Amino acid sequence: MTAAVSILNISQRYGTATALDAVSLEIAAGEFVVLLGPSGCGKTTLLNIIGGFAEPTSGQVLIGGRDMAGVAAKDRPTTTVFQDYALFPHMSLRDNVAFGLRMRGASRADRATKADAMLALVGLDGRGDRRPHELSGGQRQRVALARALAVEPDVLLLDEPLGALDLKLRRQMQEELKAIQRRVGTTFVHVTHDQEEAMAIADRIVVMNAGRVEDFGPPRQVYLQPKTLFTAGFMGEVNRIPVTNGQAPFGPVPVPDGTLCLRPEAISATGSLHIGLCKVIDIAFFGTHVRVHVTPLSAPDLALVVHLPQSAVPEVGAVLNLGAETFVVLQG
Amino acid sequence: MRALSWAYLALAYAFIFLPVVVLVVFSFQDGRLPVPPFKGVTLDWYAQVLGDDDLMAALLNSLLVAVVSSLVALTLGFLAAHALARVRLPGSALMRGVLIAPMTVSYLIIALGLLTVFNQMGIRPSLWATGIGHVVINLPLCFAISYAAMGDHQKNAERAARDLGAAEWQVLALVSAPMLAAPLAAAFFLSVTFSWDEFIIAFLLTRFDVTLPVEIWSMLKSGLSPATNAVGSLVFLVSVTLVFLLELLVFRRVK
Numbered sequence: 282m283t284a285a286v287s288i289l290n291i292s293q294r295y296g297t298a299t300a301l302d303a304v305s306l307e308i309a310a311g312e313f314v315v316l317l318g319p320s321g322c323g324k325t326t327l328l329n330i331i332g333g334f335a336e337p338t339s340g341q342v343l344i345g346g347r348d349m350a351g352v353a354a355k356d357r358p359t360t361t362v363f364q365d366y367a368l369f370p371h372m373s374l375r376d377n378v379a380f381g382l383r384m385r386g387a388s389r390a391d392r393a394t395k396a397d398a399m400l401a402l403v404g405l406d407g408r409g410d411r412r413p414h415e416l417s418g419g420q421r422q423r424v425a426l427a428r429a430l431a432v433e434p435d436v437l438l439l440d441e442p443l444g445a446l447d448l449k450l451r452r453q454m455q456e457e458l459k460a461i462q463r464r465v466g467t468t469f470v471h472v473t474h475d476q477e478e479a480m481a482i483a484d485r486i487v488v489m490n491a492g493r494v495e496d497f498g499p500p501r502q503v504y505l506q507p508k509t510l511f512t513a514g515f516m517g518e519v520n521r522i523p524v525t526n527g528q529a530p531f532g533p534v535p536v537p538d539g540t541l542c543l544r545p546e547a548i549s550a551t552g553s554l555h556i557g558l559c560k561v562i563d564i565a566f567f568g569t570h571v572r573v574h575v576t577p578l579s580a581p582d583l584a585l586v587v588h589l590p591q592s593a594v595p596e597v598g599a600v601l602n603l604g605a606e607t608f609v610v611l612q613g
Numbered sequence: 614m615r616a617l618s619w620a621y622l623a624l625a626y627a628f629i630f631l632p633v634v635v636l637v638v639f640s641f642q643d644g645r646l647p648v649p650p651f652k653g654v655t656l657d658w659y660a661q662v663l664g665d666d667d668l669m670a671a672l673l674n675s676l677l678v679a680v681v682s683s684l685v686a687l688t689l690g691f692l693a694a695h696a697l698a699r700v701r702l703p704g705s706a707l708m709r710g711v712l713i714a715p716m717t718v719s720y721l722i723i724a725l726g727l728l729t730v731f732n733q734m735g736i737r738p739s740l741w742a743t744g745i746g747h748v749v750i751n752l753p754l755c756f757a758i759s760y761a762a763m764g765d766h767q768k769n770a771e772r773a774a775r776d777l778g779a780a781e782w783q784v785l786a787l788v789s790a791p792m793l794a795a796p797l798a799a800a801f802f803l804s805v806t807f808s809w810d811e812f813i814i815a816f817l818l819t820r821f822d823v824t825l826p827v828e829i830w831s832m833l834k835s836g837l838s839p840a841t842n843a844v845g846s847l848v849f850l851v852s853v854t855l856v857f858l859l860e861l862l863v864f865r866r867v868k
Contacts, residue, residue, distance in 0.1 A: 353775075355777075360777060361776050363769055363773060365769055368773075369774070370770075381778055384783065428773075432777060
């Protein structure tokens with residue numbers, strides 16, 4: 282099952298502090314949306330409001346067109362995967378996964394069948410009799426996912442579910458999460474502060490900062506055409522170059538005034554936006570690319586970070602002729 | 614130095630257990646008085662005690678009062694602890710204090726207070742009245758143990774249970790209480806032993822049906838006898854069994 286979620290003008294205040302400031306979002310049914318932002322940006326608060334764990338100061342949440350005001354968490358068509366898994370340690374994995382079905386009055390046999398099927402979905406078939414403490418962190422996270430999906434929610438909320446896993450496992454779980462979402466078709470709303478994770482799994486990314494939505498769009502758009510300087514900086518490394526009256530520090534550029542944002546990998550020897558001759562200051566080999574610090578000869582105070590292909594072997598002090606392939610100009 | 618510490622340990626245990634050992638040894642006395650010299654071993658006194666209907670009735674009464682009052686104290690204490698640990702209430706520090714306060718009041722004072730109140734309310738001294746008295750003395754203990762065991766870990770599991778559709782009583786019965794099984798069992802067994810041994814409240818608040826300590830007291834009034842030792846040994850055996858159960862069922866599992 283699946284449903285659309287509408288966030289209409291939601292604000293949340295705690296005393297004088299504003300956690301959310303008039304946030305509005307339209308999430309389509311079956312979409313995988315990631316709420317992305319630094320800690321304290323309000324993403325978890327928003328998730329709690331969708332899940333019914335907090336009442337907003339003002340504004341409305343509609344799930345499948347139904348107003349959720351005054352509907353408790355237990356009666357909402359949402360379930361949550363918590364960061365610390367929150368499994369029931371005194372129950373077997375099967376009973377953990379079947380808990381929601383038990384609360385809905387399903388018979389013991391039906392519950393067991395469904396729970397085993399859900400465990401199989403997350404790759405834990407045949408482990409139904411184990412206890413949570415016998416599992417690794419990644420496996421516990423899978424059980425938490427199976428438990429939340431077992432009741433066939435319209436919307437699944439994930440609160441930094443991969444935060445406690447090591448990097449390699451996190452990348453693997455991201456792929457599985459995406460595959461499972463495609464299979465069940467449920468709307469997923471996933472909170473993270475890891476922009477790589479967001480790009481790896483999201484259909485659309487909501488970038489949040491200080492209680493507001495900064496940007497909302499597919500990963501490609503949010504990364505390549507960010508709407509704000511915050512988004513540009515949060516989605517990845519960026520060289521910021523002030524442009525006034527068509528003049529950048531290294532020379533004239535054919536762009537409007539503002540801040541010219543260049544991603545390190547967008548700068549190359551063949552780029553069309555001309556930067557000019559640059560001197561290499563520092564070099565580091567990163568495996569997938571070569572990270573180089575350069576300064577344009579025409580603007581010695583300006584430091585740029587450039588990612589050159591793996592095959593490039595520049596030397597410190599060498600002079601390269603560089604240009605940018607893609608760029609965006611933002612105000613502010 | 615090492616020998617000295619062992620001697621100290623032995624002395625300490627001797628100090629604690631010598632009276633109990635003497636009690637148990639003379640319950641087997643083949644003679645009319647439980648005093649030295651030891652004249653030989655017999656089980657006659659145990660046979661007499663186990664054949665005594667009044668004593669056996671008192672023993673059953675004691676068990677009943679201990680189990681029921683401990684269950685009530687545990688339920689109330691757990692619910693109070695859960696509420697005070699989870700919900701932010703004005704004056705919750707004061708409420709905690711008031712709940713624990715009866716621990717500091719002597720059993721005699723509690724018994725006298727209850728006796729006065731029950732008299733005015735027209736409640737006759739009975740096993741029920743004693744049971745209520747034992748709830749009063751054990752509730753603070755059950756509350757304190759439950760409250761100390763409440764942690765954020767359970768809090769998140771409770772949240773998850775609610776999220777999955779559990780009503781509040783289901784959260785308590787299926788998640789909160791089972792997650793705290795070990796401390797709750799500890800509180801229960803301690804309450805049972807306290808109630809099982811308790812004399813003053815039971816003495817003042819029972820009349821026709823009495824608990825075992827009260828029955829033993831009336832036996833003592835008619836003079837020393839190895840039979841009293843035999844009852845005392847049986848009481849001690851029950852307490853020890855409870856402590857062993859606690860160790861075996863609760864603390865082993867926690868490790």
